[in-house]
Amino acid sequence: MAAVGDIGIDLGSSNIIIHMRGRGIVRNEPALLAYDQSIDKVLFYGADAYRLVGREPSHIQVYRPLQNGVIQDYRMLTSMLHHIVQEVVGRRVVNRPRAVMAVSAMANELEKRQLIIGMFDAGARRTQLIDRPLAAALGALPVLKDPYGRLVADIGGATTDIAVIAGGQIASRTIIQAAGDTFTDAIIRYVRLKHNLLIGFRTAEDIKCAIGTVYPLGDASLSLPVAGRNLISGLPKQIEIFRDEVAEAMEEALRQLIEGLHGVIERIPPELANDVFENGILLTGGGAMLKGLQEAISEEMQIRCITADRPQECVALGCGYAVEHLAELMELTGENRRKGT
Numbered sequence: 001m002a003a004v005g006d007i008g009i010d011l012g013s014s015n016i017i018i019h020m021r022g023r024g025i026v027r028n029e030p031a032l033l034a035y036d037q038s039i040d041k042v043l044f045y046g047a048d049a050y051r052l053v054g055r056e057p058s059h060i061q062v063y064r065p066l067q068n069g070v071i072q073d074y075r076m077l078t079s080m081l082h083h084i085v086q087e088v089v090g091r092r093v094v095n096r097p098r099a100v101m102a103v104s105a106m107a108n109e110l111e112k113r114q115l116i117i118g119m120f121d122a123g124a125r126r127t128q129l130i131d132r133p134l135a136a137a138l139g140a141l142p143v144l145k146d147p148y149g150r151l152v153a154d155i156g157g158a159t160t161d162i163a164v165i166a167g168g169q170i171a172s173r174t175i176i177q178a179a180g181d182t183f184t185d186a187i188i189r190y191v192r193l194k195h196n197l198l199i200g201f202r203t204a205e206d207i208k209c210a211i212g213t214v215y216p217l218g219d220a221s222l223s224l225p226v227a228g229r230n231l232i233s234g235l236p237k238q239i240e241i242f243r244d245e246v247a248e249a250m251e252e253a254l255r256q257l258i259e260g261l262h263g264v265i266e267r268i269p270p271e272l273a274n275d276v277f278e279n280g281i282l283l284t285g286g287g288a289m290l291k292g293l294q295e296a297i298s299e300e301m302q303i304r305c306i307t308a309d310r311p312q313e314c315v316a317l318g319c320g321y322a323v324e325h326l327a328e329l330m331e332l333t334g335e336n337r338r339k340g341t
């Protein structure tokens, strides 16, 4: 039986989000840490490390331990997990919580094992891994045995996980590289080419979230002051960037995402394709918060597209739901429970 304190965890390339039974979402932090090579010590985790991005002194490195769903540095990853999970569950010897963690399709068996061990060291009694799009679907629509085929696209920072889910199981799934960061990178490129201005990742993220849209919505003349380095003079410079420029910058990234979705839908078995056309596409993940994305995909693909409530939290919420229904879930997926030790 699930207990108060059991956790659901979405370990993403961009953010680590934790749901705790009885308390809801208790953490949503950038999945980063800042490491000081000169003293071999991690200085900051999460939001504190994010503040250093683009301003780190030479002896400090900001790590993203997970990239494109693949573990880049196991030591850094376990250090981050340990820190963030312990903050949430405390240092317990007895009554340690159970955990459900969502993993990307890119994770191999060794990485999965490493994640389970890392979670045990971080304080979880036992960790069950589930597929990310299944967790996303459960977070948006908490019904395990929903018999209808649904297409879920979990648009993260680095990757978009796409799956058709029917009856609590994954009927087909794939992963594409076009996701939230593709739009951010496109803004950096555009500002460099059009304004000869070099801007950092955080600045481009701020532009995207504040005025970015991929579909004509609201006031096109909205603008934002943007500071960077002039590539010709080498000096700091500020310009004004307009919403329609940001939209132009992101056109190609939108095309890549839509092409990726298209490729997946073309390969859906015919008996499920009908369900997908009827139920539409469910968008989850932080990338789904991009303004106009739902409208642009619906119009381009001629399929209804719905953004989940609290899209960025769906995977963690789904893990939280799964930890409460673990036995049922395992029966459905036919998997044996993995133990933490």
Ligand SMILES: Nc1ncnc2c1ncn2[C@@H]1O[C@H](COP(=O)(O)OP(=O)(O)OP(=O)(O)O)[C@@H](O)[C@H]1O
Pocket (backbone or CB within 6 Å): 011, 012, 013, 014, 015, 016, 031, 068, 069, 155, 156, 157, 158, 159, 160, 179, 180, 181, 184, 205, 208, 209, 285, 286, 287, 288, 289, 290, 291, 312
């Ligand atoms: N308000 C917003 N508007 C547009 N994009 C947003 C907004 N808020 C967050 N994002 C984008 O969401 C993405 C991160 O989403 P999310 O937290 O789901 O990623 P992740 O799960 O850590 O990554 P991945 O699933 O690739 O491992 C980033 O690209 C970020 O820019």
Ligand SMILES: [Mg+2]
Pocket (backbone or CB within 6 Å): 010, 012, 013, 154, 155, 156, 157, 285, 315
């Ligand atoms: Mg994610």
